[in-house]
Amino acid sequence: MAGEGDSEPRKSFKLLGFLDVKNVPCARESVLYGSLGSLVMGLGHFLATSRVKRSCDVAVGGFICTMLGYWFYCRYNLAQQRIRQRMLKEGMRNRILFEGSYLDPEKKQTGNERSDS
């Protein structure tokens, strides 16, 4: 039956009204790690110095730096994965197209091995 087994589209949750953290890859983890980093740095600074306002500044700075830092790391890995996926797709298609023909790279390799021996 149509639609059976299809996952429902995820409802969006937009942070500050514009960033959809549920549907954008890496966004949810970035915000969560940013919050964790903010908590750790802010609390650590307060415990070390007992200065409330400066600790709040450190916490906000920590949030931004951790969030952006994880975001770049995650997006870089995602981009590499996408490139690998495309190469794999291209390789699979070429294998299906050229298998058994004179363009088959496996045939060329075995041909070279035979000529070497």
Add this chain to the structure above:
Amino acid sequence: MANHSQFGFQDASSPIMEELVEFHDHALMVALAICSLVLYLLTHMLTEKLSSSTVDAQEIELIWTILPAIVLILLALPSLQILYMMDEVNEPDLTMKAIGHQWYWSYEYTDFKELTFDSYMVPTTDLPRGHFRLLEVDHRVVVPMESPIRVIVTADDVLHSWAVPSLGVKTDAIPGRLNQTSFVATRPGVFYGQCSEICGANHSYMPIVVESVPLTNFENWSSLSSS
């Protein structure tokens, strides 16, 4: 096509559009960081007593010069990368011409056979049940999937614009000028677009429909259409 009350992009159906969506997400994340900072500074200043004790502001001046420069670089680098990527034309398998008229599009496939047709919007009164109002056309643009397609866009009378959001394509149709764009449809499907340059009374009623099919189906269609 877009759903009612849709706010974001349509699903990407070409590599360029995928990159554009990724860049958009990146820009929004940078915007979130900046908005968080501004919100915090606003709250901080509203809770402070007013004072004019600042005489020297070298550090803050340095910070609010360097930080925006870094933000601009973070945005400019991927943006320029995609901009130049959009200009690449890698040996297209097919070249077609899209000509804007008041108020319809005409298409020419002249690579191997003379195939030309007009594409008019299907009026709402003639629309079959389940079809999309103001988006369906009588003759769709059929292209082979996973093949680079070059589109030469021009116009016959006034300015038009050939746009298909899910393919990441929008090119102005200017009378007396040929503009070039290219795309690769990564999956089979039907992709809708609308004229994107004001061109008169029926500007909203000259949609574009691109149908991406496997190569065999495209060959069958082109031989049937040209005979």
